[in-house]
Amino acid sequence: MGVAGCGKTSVGEALARTLGWAFIEGDLHHAPASIAKMQAGQPLADEDRWGWLDQLGQMLRTQAPVVLSCSALKRAYRERLRAARPAVGFVYLDIDKPLALQRVAARAAAHIFPASLVDSQFATLEPPTGEPGVVTVPAALPLDEQVGRALALLAAHPSQETDA
Template identity: 45%
Template sequence: MAAESRARLICVMGVAGCGKSTIGAALAEALGAAFVEADAYHPATNIAKMTAGTPLTDEDRLPWLDALGAAAPREGTAVIACSALRRLYRERLTKAAGAPVFFIHLAGEKSEIAGRMATRGGHFMPTTLLDSQFAALEPPAPDEPHLALDISEPPDTLIAIALKELSCLTF
């Protein structure tokens, strides 16, 4: 496959309520890229568990990551909004996508994220699961291709930082 037709996959990751969908969609628009919302790939059983306040297990998440990776575009650039909380999940997503993935970790204080979750409507993830999200979170290690962004910055600033970093990458 020619280099210009290889997929460039960027995953905006972090705990629930950190802004993955907002930042991911804006970043995709700025890049002229496809946007993939991981929540759309959860089976109904996962959504029911989370809606009921039950954290997902690895057994729940691994098939979801496989489906998400399989749905990732095989050419062009795509931005995926996915929690990818643990290294295992990031590796599983990358393997299923069949292409390298660059991760943008949206990091922030639990209190700020809880406040955001409390004011958003129409999402199945209750604020009561935030502690389990932080407990599962393994921030990307230095050997993982990633950029960490502090969500206390305005979205436009986060997008500008991400675009600058991405412009220097070849993947």
């Protein structure tokens, strides 16, 4: 979990590969209207995200063990996923705004998400610090170290699946 550009896809895929688990790319399950909204430079609102979160929650419930990439920016969004799958764990990829902007701008031409929306991601973000079943991983660390830290969460909570 985390804002655009924090590394959800990169870390999630690498973690799933290491574990031999399936990987679900949360961005592929946004409604077409939500994709269009982001492409038009408008941030998603709660109403755009509830149905998407419920769909992802159902996938967590039925396809576990699995690694899912999902922004899950607000506590209420994470609670929605926890309600669907109580054993879910979260890998919070902690990134600062300059690095997120740099990463999102670098890939803007090939991606649904414009750099102009990065500010809104940080405005929406409620960091999960202090919530149970969360590991915070700096987004600037090398990938293999990030995977190692995510695995440590699973070692501490063996029944936990991971939402990167």
